[in-house]
């Protein structure tokens with residue numbers, strides 16, 4: 494971080510176009526210098542300047558990628574302590590631990606849970622991010638066999654877990670070109686484990702009993718030329734883990750302490766035998782500041798809330814999740830199908846479209862662009878109002894697709910029906926339900 498905000502500013506286009514979401518190039522430069530913005534947010538920086546600013550614009554917490562292909566994940570690259578300051582970028586990854594001292598049935602059950610864990614929410618697919626393959630026996634043959642089994646069962650990235658370098662070598666061989674994370678280098682094995690990670694160009698976790706030792710280990714490994722590190726402060730006691738994670742994030746962001754400028758890994762599954770408490774700890778580490786969170790199981794009851802929590806925490810608070818503004822075909826609607834309108838807030842769209850789908854009555858669902866706000870919020874902000882809805886209907890082409898002229902509006906904005914009828918004199922405005930759950934019965938009545 495050798496450049497000041499003014500140094501960076503001199504190299505920016507100085508057009509104050511605001512596309513980076515900052516009011517001026519100077520404001521953007523200051524944030525960049527403070528590690529609270531990404532150079533990628535300015536689309537007008539030339540390649541030459543980008544190269545010059547590379548060091549100054551590098552995120553204070555390095556991004557580390559594990560795995561290959563569609564299932565690969567990246568952790569790190571965070572710029573702020575609190576998501577409302579900007580946003581968090583790379584969601585905490587949930588990983589499930591399988592061990593070579595488990596019987597086959599247990600491993601099969603866990604891998605089944607991993608593969609079956611897939612939930613769609615607001616158009617985003619939420620799933621388990623990785624499988625942690627643990628050598629509990631210390632037997633290289635058993636470790637290899639378990640890795641082969643995991644590879645056959647899933648394409649999820651793997652975290653190979655052994656502090657024995659010979660066992661790890663066998664694991665790396667079995668993992669092939671799947672780019673696993675090696676867990677872990679310690680004070681005792683750092684030279685050999687670091688050399689293995691360097692030779693194979695693999696990410697490596699560093700584990701130490703306290704933060705001082707972790708800083709020393711991190712420095713040692715980077716001194717060996719390793720770049721993709723993940724840190725485990727490893728107290729295995731929830732309160733201390735939490736304090737350590739906060740201290741690591743603060744040191745990296747506020748103090749620019751390079752030894753801690755890496756994502757973290759946590760093991761709530763090793764901090765308790767109580768499955769509810771383990772899940773609660775995983776939630777805590779998802780919020781602050783676990784990069785990878787290891788779990789003992791992946792049943793739906795624990796994964797769904799954890800995954801939704803991660804989605805919420807890592808959604809940009811300054812950019813509402815929105816879907817495109819247009820008419821959506823729910824089912825296979827025809828010229829007699831009902832026509833409904835709502836707003837382009839993702840959650841609203843997916844809840845409403847889900848209820849229409851569940852009703853088994855095909856419909857046309859019009860989504861009005863209100864900057865991603867919900868129905869009432871958009872109405873209160875003067876965005877989901879008669880003239881905007883009328884303009885949307887008149888330009889959408891929906892009148893050519895249906896024979897009737899009935900338009901269903903959300904029950905929460907019943908008060909606009911009169912004014913909307915004036916704006917759309919050819920249409921009859923029908924007041925729909927206030928709650929999405931009542932849509933199926935409403936549609937059945939409307940169609941009868």
Ligand code: SF4
Pocket residue numbers: 505506507508509510511512513514515516517518521534535536537538
């Ligand atoms: S996007 Fe680039 S040019 Fe535009 S205001 Fe931001 S820094 Fe300046």
